[in-house]
Amino acid sequence: MSQSQPKISLENVHKAFGRKVVLDGLSLDVGVGESVVVIGGSGTGKSVMLKCILGLLHADSGSILVDGEQVIGSNTETRERINHKFGMLFQGGALFDSLPVWENVSFGLLAEKRVNRDEAKELAISKLAQVGLVAEVADLSPSELSGGMQKRVGLARAIAADPEVIFFDEPTTGLDPIMADVINDLIVKTTREVGATALSITHDMASARKIADRVAMLYEGKIIWAGPVADIDHSGNEYVDQFINGRAEGPIQMAVRA
Amino acid sequence: MNFLQPIGRMLLTFLATAGRLTLFTADAVSHVFRPPFYLRILGRQMIDIGYYSLPVVGLTAIFAGMVLALQSFTGFSRFSAEGAVANVVVLSITRELGPVLAGLMVAGRIGASLAAEIGTMRVTEQIDALTTLSTNPMKYMVAPRLVAGVVMFPFLVLVADIIGVFGGYLVAVHRLGFNGANYLQQTYDFLAAEDVNSGLVKAAVFGFIVTLMGCYHGYHSRGGAQGVGTATTNAVVSASILILCFDYVLTEMFFTK
Numbered sequence: 001m002s003q004s005q006p007k008i009s010l011e012n013v014h015k016a017f018g019r020k021v022v023l024d025g026l027s028l029d030v031g032v033g034e035s036v037v038v039i040g041g042s043g044t045g046k047s048v049m050l051k052c053i054l055g056l057l058h059a060d061s062g063s064i065l066v067d068g069e070q071v072i073g074s075n076t077e078t079r080e081r082i083n084h085k086f087g088m089l090f091q092g093g094a095l096f097d098s099l100p101v102w103e104n105v106s107f108g109l110l111a112e113k114r115v116n117r118d119e120a121k122e123l124a125i126s127k128l129a130q131v132g133l134v135a136e137v138a139d140l141s142p143s144e145l146s147g148g149m150q151k152r153v154g155l156a157r158a159i160a161a162d163p164e165v166i167f168f169d170e171p172t173t174g175l176d177p178i179m180a181d182v183i184n185d186l187i188v189k190t191t192r193e194v195g196a197t198a199l200s201i202t203h204d205m206a207s208a209r210k211i212a213d214r215v216a217m218l219y220e221g222k223i224i225w226a227g228p229v230a231d232i233d234h235s236g237n238e239y240v241d242q243f244i245n246g247r248a249e250g251p252i253q254m255a256v257r258a
Numbered sequence: 259m260n261f262l263q264p265i266g267r268m269l270l271t272f273l274a275t276a277g278r279l280t281l282f283t284a285d286a287v288s289h290v291f292r293p294p295f296y297l298r299i300l301g302r303q304m305i306d307i308g309y310y311s312l313p314v315v316g317l318t319a320i321f322a323g324m325v326l327a328l329q330s331f332t333g334f335s336r337f338s339a340e341g342a343v344a345n346v347v348v349l350s351i352t353r354e355l356g357p358v359l360a361g362l363m364v365a366g367r368i369g370a371s372l373a374a375e376i377g378t379m380r381v382t383e384q385i386d387a388l389t390t391l392s393t394n395p396m397k398y399m400v401a402p403r404l405v406a407g408v409v410m411f412p413f414l415v416l417v418a419d420i421i422g423v424f425g426g427y428l429v430a431v432h433r434l435g436f437n438g439a440n441y442l443q444q445t446y447d448f449l450a451a452e453d454v455n456s457g458l459v460k461a462a463v464f465g466f467i468v469t470l471m472g473c474y475h476g477y478h479s480r481g482g483a484q485g486v487g488t489a490t491t492n493a494v495v496s497a498s499i500l501i502l503c504f505d506y507v508l509t510e511m512f513f514t515k
């Protein structure tokens with residue numbers, strides 16, 4: 001494996017649901033240890049892109065490589081091996097209601113029988129501490145937690161198995177600005193501690209500026225601009241300008257009637 | 259020719275659903291026999307399906323037995339054949355009413371709860387989370403529930419049989435003036451192992467149907483709270499119809515033997 005090989009490489013990826021084309025030749029590289037944030041409006045296909053990489057959806061055509069290994073059309077064993085490298089923070093947390101917090105955090109390790117239940121609880125408590133939660137939270141049910149705490153538990157679960165790649169799906173959606181900033185800080189801190197590559201999707205520009213090394217903008221199923229986060233304010237792309245400044249006027253027309 | 263369009267659409271939808279259900283069933287059953295096995299979840303489901311359904315099944319069975327004794331007495335007294343009440347009660351309960359009533363009641367309780375639970379997991383991305391945590395959702399969620407259904411339904415029906423016959427006994431002895439010892443002796447003499455066994459086989463099939471429908475509709479639910487509600491309704495309705503349908507098929511099989 002060469003040093004320059006990207007951790008994740010998407011090339012000309014297409015995905016449609018019936019007649020609705022969502023990804024229309026999407027190409028994007030994410031380097032090893034890099035944090036890339038994909039921005040774009042609602043319904044532009046950001047979540048579909050993530051789900052195609054995770055194998056939750058099957059891309060219609062194109063190529064998705066993880067460490068040079070093809071994801072599209074891979075068999076179950078390959079898929080499971082690739083998924084072992086991943087951690088994922090879902091938009092709504094996606095915590096399992098039927099399990100206490102500590103079992104949620106160490107679920108992956110328990111499922112693979114890599115640890116026994118005592119070790120799993122100990123590990124969960126240490127991961128909870130990493131995201132700023134006290135040990136008492138471990139025995140609570142997810143429904144007893146606030147939205148911000150659920151996000152933190154979701155983050156603890158995402159990093160529990162020390163993954164090589166962590167995906168963040170709208171990590172700050174639904175949080176107040178202060179809690180959103182706390183989560184952003186935790187994402188930066190934990191990703192560095194684990195030494196992971198990060199791929200995030202968001203439409204929260206404050207979040208994107210904080211956690212990204214590089215930003216890519218998705219529009220109509222394609223990446224229309226990608227560059228270092230420092231360049232985003234002078235990208236020279238009118239679509240990016242309109243999006244990051246949150247203007248109603250511009251080339252991006254929302255499908256709403258006045 | 260426009261009237262043909264909805265018919266064609268319905269046929270295609272039916273065939274697509276039948277195909278999806280067949281693939282889902284084959285996938286789920288294959289995971290029952292392939293490790294890893296989630297015994298903790300299996301145990302929890304067996305308690306939920308078996309133990310916590312006992313009050314519902316017990317109440318249904320006792321009243322069914324009581325009504326059956328009264329009605330059969332009313333009917334048979336017209337032919338001076340009141341003595342056949344015990345025979346009719348035990349035969350009807352063990353062969354038919356025990357499995358069918360227990361199946362329908364548990365379809366309402368367990369089928370709805372499975373569809374709502376799995377449907378909520380689907381719309382809140384918990385099923386996607388399972389996949390990203392290297393856990394096959396069919397193996398983790400569906401397979402243990404199917405096994406619990408097939409194992410625990412016969413147990414429930416056995417309890418329903420006993421309570422149903424007891425309900426008939428209560429009415430016959432305390433309301434209709436039968437001699438208790440004679441009634442029990444008549445019940446015991448008339449009852450054949452095949453009557454109970456055929457009911458238990460039906461119960462295992464109904465257990466499979468109820469859990470399969472709950473899991474299938476929950477797993478394929480879409481669109482938030484409304485989608486989960488629809489999945490719950492579909493699970494109960496389809497399980498109830500299939501129970502009555504397979505009840506006839508199985509009765510026919512046992513009848514021709």
